[in-house]
Amino acid sequence: MTPSSEPVVIVGGGQSGLAAAHAALSSGLRPVVLEAGAAPVGSWPDYYDSLTLFSPARYSALPGMAFNGGDPDRYPTRDDAVAYLRRYAGSLDAEIRTGARVTAVHPRPSGGYLVRTDNGDEIAAAGIVAASGSFGNPYLPVLPGQDTYAGEVRHVAHYRRPEPYVGKRVLVVGAGNSAVQVAYELAPHARVTLATRAPIQFLPQRIRGRDLHHWLRVTGADLLPRAVLTRLVRHAAVLDTGVYRDAITSGQLTRRDMFTAFTADGVIWADGTHEAVDAVLFATGYRPNLDYLAPLSTLDNGMPRHIAGVSTTHRGLVYLGLEFQRSFSSNTLRGVGRDASHVVAALPGGETGGSWRRRPSMKRSPVRR
Template sequence: MTTSSEPVVIVGGGQSGLSAARAALSAGLRPVVLEAGVEPVGSWPGYYESLTLFSPARYSSLPGMTFDGGDPDRYPIRDEVVAYLRRYSASIDAEIRTGARVTAVHPRPGGGYLVHTDSGDDIAAAGVVAASGSFSNPYLPALPGRDTYEGEVRHVAHYRRPEPYTGKRVLVVGAGNSAVQVAYELAPHARVTLATRAPIQFMPQRIRGRDLHHWLRVTGADLLPRAVLTRLVRHAAVLDTGVYRDAITSGRLARREMLTAFTADGVIWADGTHEAVDAVIFATGYRPNLDYLAPLGALDAGMPRHVAGVSTTHRGLVYLGLEFQRSFSSNTLRGVGRDAAHVVAALAGGVSGRSRRRPQPIKRLLVRR
């Protein structure tokens, strides 16, 4: 049986894990956050250097701490987000262990879980929050000939800056925000083509002088459930002030139908023509990073079996930071706090013999290595 001394283990110390820790404290649970990296800021330090949020600072906060430091209508850059998460983690009175990568979670016969880390630690847990997200698990589509291609192939997760591509012929594969932003940044340095399966769809970033996220908030569209969203949103849409659309329509940034195969020195396009290229950058999304749950049998082809973040296979197991988990904003700074409150409430009601403590203010950070 689980005992009153057992914590709730939160796997991942990024925006999802920190939101879960705060919600767990408010619910009177004892969270222990296990973060694989050197500090509890998630994957943000590893993103490309010019990354800029598509939501203004006023709409990019986690629960309990505003995204301050300047104009609330500015679009924060990557390093601002990292600094914000550092401040946020330092405000939480929870145990956060860095350099602690979870390798497996096993069920215990009497209830609860045994969480294993790569340092050899075994932690008995009343419940588990799988908040490891997906950004450490980039997806590369399997295309014929990729193994024989002699140029550079990488995911946008490993792209940092444009200068190394100066003078090269580069393809960027994808039709989402990251693909277009990176291609646009590369264009002054290299010959760039966007490879997409369909024409790029644009969404205005500002409507009637207000940022789109203002309208998402006031209309309630940010809270539309997954079942509605999947009917309304058929294709990725790029938020744009007009500069990206203009770059494509003017020909300054080329776009072609998706490539079908690689050759030793380039690619085969959908029309059958061959083109030599030096590098291909895939901005093709991510998949949940949940292999450590395989011993539980909680996954289906690597994907979690859940409803709105609550496991349908195991009591005391919840998820956080999944794309469209409950709404359009589920895996974003502005939306993950709502999901954290939801899944932690389910977790608190689902673990037996859990450690309860009187809810208290969120104060400080304890880091254990």
């Protein structure tokens, strides 16, 4: 049973942290959400300007609140998602502290945890939900010659808009949604090549007039367990209405096998040829952003040891928003709510509701800055 004086601390106030707060309130727990940024919207404001969700609004909501008004079949923009998360945070009767970056989580000899933040706060916690996502930890591979390359090398986490690349020769590395979407946006402004290790795999965005996410839901494929998914999804796949495939077929976008090395002014392609390029954008994914858990010795090369989001090393420690944590949609707006309910049940007091019996309410949240 969780003492009322000791909350469950949720690290991260984005979609995962807010879903965790809703689930904690539903279980009678008292959550305290710690968000490093200035608002409880996670990393959404930092994504590239043209980003749109890959799922329609009707499938993109967190538990307890529909997505912002409008056509439920539209694909919300980055700014739509930010506005939705602000509204969702304001609806929760939970303590949300912004500008509070967690620097360390320590075990306490008596049980539970001590959470330290960069502004000097220390919070005794009965349980921890690590919901800090991965956007703050982009994966940037290092290739031979990269340190001598004079052009621009950056991860797409730091890409915003095409204007800085007008007239330039640009390579985009990656075969997933972000790589193809950014390359397609750049193509009218720059000479762009997609560099991938395998041909790009496409999934149709619409089937028989309905969005793919409709079929994922009605068939139950959205709920396939992680073990099944990792066998089925061996390569990144790009959701496409046909425009991306057509761009490659028509030559508007070029795809080549991944280059093997950098030179001072460009790259060496897999066939041994050299090409001068101005910029290389890596869309090579992210890794969990969990350095603050280092005092617990629970990470294995930066990756958490868990089963379906529940730590296998520490009682009262759970994770939320990990890719393929429990299903295909675990790290998305539309899927994180299911996982939140699952992991919160594993927290101290989560099975019975502990000494807190409140339900989620539509009151304004006391956001602290």
